[in-house]
């Protein structure tokens with residue numbers, strides 16, 4: 001499958017178990033791979049047939065501004081559902097890393113893969 005990727009997107013959001021984490025936005029790094037059939041865009045040269053990565057980036061930033069989560073797992077599953085449903089993406093891989101939580105590690109985080117069928121009746 002063809003893929004659009006977004007690497008090392010820097011975002012800030014309210015996330016975490018601890019009270020301080022629910023008061024202060026934390027930096028995170030997001031990596032995304034999004035499945036997309038690019039043949040029509042390639043044949044026509046028309047942006048309307050692409051998965052426009054600029055629009056995806058803007059949607060991710062809006063999600064980070066508008067939502068608060070306890071766990072990375074909840075953040076990731078909610079974001080995956082929104083991207084799959086809003087952009088008609090058949091499949092995605094999403095990795096989310098906290099960059100300041102564990103000082104001995106460059107990043108800690110999780111990675112998920114989801115398909116449109118995972119959210120079909122929700």
Ligand SMILES: Nc1nc2c(c(=O)[nH]1)N=C([C@H](O)[C@@H](O)CO)CN2
Pocket residue numbers: 015016017018021070071072073098101102110
């Ligand atoms: N798998 C996870 N582990 C942890 C999470 C998480 O969201 N998913 N969160 C925390 C705390 O919020 C962390 O930021 C404090 O160190 C711990 N482990």
